[in-house]
Structure formats: C-alpha cells, structure tokens
Amino acid sequence: MRSNVRMKIRGIPLWAWAAAAALYVGVAVAAVGFAGSRAIDALAEVGAHRLDLLAASLKSELGRFEMMPAIVARQDSVRALLAAGSRASPDLVREVDTYLEAVSNEAGSLAVDVIDLQGNVIAASNWNQSFSFVGTNVSYRPYFKDALAHGSGRFFGIGTNTGMPGLYFASAVRDAGKPIGAAAVKLSVDALEAAWRAPGEAALVIDGNGVIVISTVPDWKFTALQPITAQRQRDIQSSRQYAGRTVDVLPYRRVGENKDDGHGTAWLGRFPDWRRPGHTARFLVMSRPAPQAGDSVMVLLDTAGARHQQELAFAFVTGAFLIAGLYALYAAQRRRTIAEKLKAQDALRRANDQLEITVAQRTAALTAANERMQQEIVERKRTEQRLRDTQQEVVHAGKLAVLGQMAAGLTHELNQPLVAIRTLCDNARTFFERDQPAQAVANLERVARLVDGMAGLTGELKAFARKPDVERMAVSLCEAVAHARLIYEARIRDERVQLDARIPAGSTVWAESSQLQQVIVNLLGNALDAVHNEERRIITIAAADPDARERVLFTIADSGPGIAPDVLAHLFEPFVTTKPRGQGLGLGLAITSRIVEGFGAKISAANRADGGAQFTIEFAAATSQRLVHGR
CATH class of the missing domain: 3.30.565.10 (Histidine kinase-like ATPase, C-terminal domain)
Structure with a gap:
C-alpha cells in the first residue's frame, strides 16, 4: 500500500507527472520562441518599408540642392567676380551678393557662398547679416578641396561661424576649363529630422566616420557607433567637421547577430531609452547604405510588442496545461469513485453495472469525438481567418513598397527638367539685362515646353x-x-x-x-x-x-x-x-x-x-x- 502511495499522486503515476512537466517546459519554450521569432520577422518587414521611405525622402530632400552649386557656378557675374579677384568693383560684389541671397531665399537653404582659390569667401547670401560668411577662410574644409580637385564636393559638418550643423554641396567654377574658385550651398536637416520622428522608433543617418549626423533623438547627434581612432580624431579636428567637438561613443550593447537579407542588415541591441532617461530598452536595429555614397540610414524599432507576444504565448501554454491537469485530476477522481461503487455492489447487479459502465464509456467516447470534431472546426475557421488577415497584410506591404518606389522614381524624372528650367530662367534674365529679348523669349518658350513635359509625367x-x-x-x-x-x-x-x-x-x-x-x-x-x-x-x-x-x-x-x-x-x-x-x-x-x-x-x-x-x-x-x- 505504501509503495502504491509513493508511486502515485492523486491516482496519477509519478512518471506521468514528470512527463507532463517535461512536455510543458518543451512546449512553452517552443511557443515563446516561435511567437518571438514571428513578431521580430513582422517588425523587420515594417523596418524594411520604413527604411525605403527614409531613403526615398533623404534622396528627395538632398537632391533638391545637389545641383544648386553647379547652377551658381555657371552665372556670368560669379565667374567675373572670381576672375577679377581683389580688383572687383563694389557694384559687382553687391550684384553677386544680391543674386546669392535671392537664390538662397528661393531654395530655402542656409547659405550660398562664392569661394576663391585660396579658400576665402568673397560673396555670400548672408552678406548683410551679423554672422556673414564673407571673409571666412574654408580652405581646410573637404568639400572645398574636393570641388577644386574633382569638380564637386559634399560634406556634413557644423558651421564654425554659426555653430549650426548642415550639409554642404560644392561645385568648381571654371574659366577656360580651369578652376578659378568654387560655389557652395549649405542646407539644414532640421526639417528632415522633424518629418522622420515617429513614436517608438529612432531614425538615424551615419556618415563615413561612423558618426550620427542626422537623428530624431537630439542627444545622440554627433556620437559614434564605433570607437574613433586617434588618427581619425586628428583628421576630424583638422577639418573642424564637428566644430572642435570630441566625438564620444554612444553606449549600447549588441544582443543578437547580424542578419543580411540583401537589402540591409538587422540585429538586436540595447540602447539608451530616450523616452525614459536613465533606462535602456531593447530595439531591432536595421540599416542599409544611404543614397549618398559613404553614408547609411538606420532605424531602431522597439521590441516591446514582440515581448508582449511571447508573454501571451507563455500564458496561453500555461493555461492550456493547467486546464489539462485539472481535467486529468478530475478524470482520476471520477475513476476512483466508480471503482469504489463497483466494489460495494453485490454479485447480482455486477452484470447490469458492467453494462451501464460500457454504455457510459461508449457515450463518453462519442462525446469526446464530437468535442474533438467541434474543436477542429473552430480551429480550422481560426486558421482560415488568420490566412485572410495574412493575405491582407501582404497586399498592404506590397502597396507601401510600390508607393516608396514610385516616390523615388517620380523625383528622379522631375529633377532634370527642373535643373534645365532653372538654367533657362537665369539665361533669360541675363538676355533681358543685355537687351536681347529675342533670345530671352526663345528660352522662355523652352521653359514652357519643359513645364508641359513635366505635366505629362504625372x-x-x-x-x-x-x-x-x-x-x-x-x-x-x-x-x-x-x-x-x-x-x-x-x-x-x-x-x-x-x-x-x-x-x-x-x-x-x-x-x-x-x-x-x-x-x-x-x-x-x-x-x-x-x-x-x-x-x-x-x-x-x-x-x-x-x-x-x-x-x-x-x-x-x-x-x-x-x-x-x-x-x-x-x-x-x-x-x-x-x-x-x-x-x-x-x-x-x-x-x-x-x-x-x-x-x-x-x-x-x-x-x-x-x-x-x-x-x-x-x-x-x-x-x-x-x-x-x-x-
């Protein structure tokens, strides 16, 4: 009797309890892992579409300004000012300053400069402001060096005069095929950062130094995602790219390996939580190269939803096993009650009792079979509903991807006619100033045809x-x-x-x-x-x-x-x-x-x-x- 007590608990063998516990642990681990994996995969799809939109908006925003230095460089008065140098008349300087101011106001840039071969700013759009760039020497800036050496330059840095961060585009000004100076445009990325802000995520742009230059989290700007070598620190200081700031490393920790799907990389990491100062949170980090060479776009997505899915999966498995355990205890108790009643009956009613037991067992089997059938029907309906929901999500994701591609494509198609229109308008104004209305009218007719062509694109x-x-x-x-x-x-x-x-x-x-x-x-x-x-x-x-x-x-x-x-x-x-x-x-x-x-x-x-x-x-x-x- 004692042996029987030791081998059973509430009528169920110990090996059955052990097997149930092992099964529970295995199913719980598998369910939690599966739910987490599916949630992360779904979050990765959202991140991929978000990266598409960020890359398209970055290309669209910066593309509006990329051709401005080349247009300014073709202006006759700009070339005349650089050719004259220190012998330039005040009227010519004022004409160029006024032209640069009009261009900057129309385009919405921070500043437009004209720089001589020695790196001195000799004309600027902010010539009449207290923080005018006129007289500033920018020969140490990489965008100026690249413009003279290669015809164009691009550089992200903090202004040494204003302390305002911005993106610089530069183009060489040539005379008889030789560079005589450069034209540069500085634009702000504040509007881009404001448009990128979204709850529960952070959007970043990292330059070739590994430094965050555009961020929807202000405290992260001008920090690095990897240690900066001493030599690289000296190069950064010499170019004054970050206005003399020492670049610190953003404190974060990887908790997952890199995964590359061919369109970018994804990994899990713990970063400072900008929503709760002093705390950290786990994010899915996705990145890919930016439209501009050397840069990359990164988005951080909060994984709290994935953790919630894992908790729900664990709760579901635990509840299911508790219900199954209670049902097993009830079945064991019921069997003991039936056995005790059978022992108390006399021999004359055993046959009748046995028949009743048989009928009850068959009825229970039919009831259980019916219940299983009903459960299968319910589960099949749930599966069909999940399939329809998944199909709708796939269709929606496809529409978002096509929308991002259409936005990038239309921007590309409209950019070239806009540049041509700008050039023709500048030339028409020059012809009117030279009292050459016929050439000016011809240019305006070309502008009209270009506008008609752009209308045709839509x-x-x-x-x-x-x-x-x-x-x-x-x-x-x-x-x-x-x-x-x-x-x-x-x-x-x-x-x-x-x-x-x-x-x-x-x-x-x-x-x-x-x-x-x-x-x-x-x-x-x-x-x-x-x-x-x-x-x-x-x-x-x-x-x-x-x-x-x-x-x-x-x-x-x-x-x-x-x-x-x-x-x-x-x-x-x-x-x-x-x-x-x-x-x-x-x-x-x-x-x-x-x-x-x-x-x-x-x-x-x-x-x-x-x-x-x-x-x-x-x-x-x-x-x-x-x-x-x-x-």
Whole structure:
C-alpha cells in the first residue's frame, strides 16, 4: 500500500507527472520562441518599408540642392567676380551678393557662398547679416578641396561661424576649363529630422566616420557607433567637421547577430531609452547604405510588442496545461469513485453495472469525438481567418513598397527638367539685362515646353493603365532629340559622355510632339544610366531616311554592359527593371512601349555585337503624300 502511495499522486503515476512537466517546459519554450521569432520577422518587414521611405525622402530632400552649386557656378557675374579677384568693383560684389541671397531665399537653404582659390569667401547670401560668411577662410574644409580637385564636393559638418550643423554641396567654377574658385550651398536637416520622428522608433543617418549626423533623438547627434581612432580624431579636428567637438561613443550593447537579407542588415541591441532617461530598452536595429555614397540610414524599432507576444504565448501554454491537469485530476477522481461503487455492489447487479459502465464509456467516447470534431472546426475557421488577415497584410506591404518606389522614381524624372528650367530662367534674365529679348523669349518658350513635359509625367501612370487617344501629326525628329539633349545637358557634360547624334535634316515622323519627346527622354536617360560606370561612355542617336515602305528607323545605342537575356525577353513588361532597388519603378519602358504603339510605330531592343544595348523604333514617315492624304 505504501509503495502504491509513493508511486502515485492523486491516482496519477509519478512518471506521468514528470512527463507532463517535461512536455510543458518543451512546449512553452517552443511557443515563446516561435511567437518571438514571428513578431521580430513582422517588425523587420515594417523596418524594411520604413527604411525605403527614409531613403526615398533623404534622396528627395538632398537632391533638391545637389545641383544648386553647379547652377551658381555657371552665372556670368560669379565667374567675373572670381576672375577679377581683389580688383572687383563694389557694384559687382553687391550684384553677386544680391543674386546669392535671392537664390538662397528661393531654395530655402542656409547659405550660398562664392569661394576663391585660396579658400576665402568673397560673396555670400548672408552678406548683410551679423554672422556673414564673407571673409571666412574654408580652405581646410573637404568639400572645398574636393570641388577644386574633382569638380564637386559634399560634406556634413557644423558651421564654425554659426555653430549650426548642415550639409554642404560644392561645385568648381571654371574659366577656360580651369578652376578659378568654387560655389557652395549649405542646407539644414532640421526639417528632415522633424518629418522622420515617429513614436517608438529612432531614425538615424551615419556618415563615413561612423558618426550620427542626422537623428530624431537630439542627444545622440554627433556620437559614434564605433570607437574613433586617434588618427581619425586628428583628421576630424583638422577639418573642424564637428566644430572642435570630441566625438564620444554612444553606449549600447549588441544582443543578437547580424542578419543580411540583401537589402540591409538587422540585429538586436540595447540602447539608451530616450523616452525614459536613465533606462535602456531593447530595439531591432536595421540599416542599409544611404543614397549618398559613404553614408547609411538606420532605424531602431522597439521590441516591446514582440515581448508582449511571447508573454501571451507563455500564458496561453500555461493555461492550456493547467486546464489539462485539472481535467486529468478530475478524470482520476471520477475513476476512483466508480471503482469504489463497483466494489460495494453485490454479485447480482455486477452484470447490469458492467453494462451501464460500457454504455457510459461508449457515450463518453462519442462525446469526446464530437468535442474533438467541434474543436477542429473552430480551429480550422481560426486558421482560415488568420490566412485572410495574412493575405491582407501582404497586399498592404506590397502597396507601401510600390508607393516608396514610385516616390523615388517620380523625383528622379522631375529633377532634370527642373535643373534645365532653372538654367533657362537665369539665361533669360541675363538676355533681358543685355537687351536681347529675342533670345530671352526663345528660352522662355523652352521653359514652357519643359513645364508641359513635366505635366505629362504625372499622367504617365494613367497612360500605363489606359491607352490614351493620340492625335498623330508630322513631328520633327531633330527637335525632339534637341529637347532631350537639353534636359540632360548638365549630366552629359559632368559625366563626360560622348553623344553622337546623326539625324538627317528635315526628318519627320507620324507622332504626337510631347509624347515623342518623352519617349526619347526616357531612352536617353536609360542609356546614360547604362554607361555611367563604364570607361567608354558613348551614346549614338541615329535615324535613316524613309525606305520603300515609307518607314523611318530611329535608334539609340550605348556602350554599356548590355541587357541580360532573361530580362531582355520581358523588358517592356510592367515592373521589369535592371536598376537597383529604389532607383527605378520598372514602368518607364512599359509606358514608352504603349506611347510608341499609340503612334502606330513599333519598338524593339537588342544587344549589339560589339557590346552595349540598342533600342530601335520603326516610325511611319510623314511624307508630303501622307500629309495630303491625312488632310
């Protein structure tokens, strides 16, 4: 009897209790781990989309100012001031100061400067303010050195005069091909930081030194995520990048390994909690390279939600095992009661009792089977509901990704026409000042055409979904090509691209003028992207005279790496692109194909035998006979 007591507790064997405890521990650990892993994976998806939006907004914000120094450098009065040096008249200095002030106010920058070869600021947009940069020497600044050495420079630092942090863009001012000075633009990132702030997360930009230069947590700015060597500290001090500050390391601790999904890295770490001073919190850290070389974008997401999911999983498993344990105790107690009653019955009723027990057992089995069936039905409904919820989340995530890509793509498409408009407006003003209204009016007409082209860009996505009605007419190929060259004039010059256009005089085709210009702009932009990283940068635009079928073959060829065979077969399909993620929508060639088909023309692409890609459009020639027939 004692042995039986020692081997059982409340009628259940000890080995059963031990097995139940081991099963409970194993299931609890697995459930907590699974819930945590799923929650972190979901948080990582949110972080990836957040990084897409941060990178797109950073590229859009900084892209507005990147071309400003080059535009200022082309101003005649700026070149005249640098050429004159100390002999410059006060009127010329005042003219340049006023021009820089107007440019800075219109663009919303902190300052616009003109710097001579010795690094002295000789004109500035804040010339009439108490903290004017005029007379300041910036020869030690890397952006000035890079502009003279390479034509352009970029640098993030704290102003030595104002103590205000900002991003500097610089461009060399040239005369007869030689640099005679530089133009620089300083912009603030305060508005960008304010737009990035979101509850429960921190957004950062880390420069090439590993120092946080943009942060939604003010206390973290100008701290490093890794120790700075003594030599690097001396280099930073010599350039006064952080206005003489010693860069300290942000105190944090990694609690997980790096994971790289091809679009960035993710890891877990404990960081100071800016919401509760003196405390730390665990965050999911995700980062990827920024659109500007050498920088990276990082986002910290609070993992409190993942911990809550783990707690819920643990509570669910514990509750389920408690219910199962109570049910086991109840079943054991009930069995003992039945056994005692059976022993008290006499022999005459044993048969009847045995029959009742059998009926009860079969009834219990049927009831248990029915309960299991009902549980399976409920579980299946829950699984179907979870599947529908997951599908909705996937669709929503896809929409967010496409929205981020569309924002980046439209910014890229509008940037070049804006630069051309700015240049033409400056030139028109110069022509009016020189009493040359005819040239000024011609520039303004080009501006109007560029504005019409930009308005057409916003209608391209609608054109992709619905084929518009196109009124075809005779359009000059020479004018369409000239329009495209004007839009990419600065890029062709800066990237030293050899553009060879061989269009016979008087070549006309059946098309719509603005849409034909958009087609050539898209194809020329793709060709410039293709030769960007090549040693030989050659683009050839050609058109042949009408053949016997009165067709004109128009081609654009480049010296790039060509098109992969698996991409070539689907090149004109929507969302097919060879560009890195975040740099293209995959809609450009699909829209171009629809526009060309609207002309009654045909477009094709192929790889050339000597390297590079070639796009060919077969137009209908606009001959005099066709014009008469069309009327």
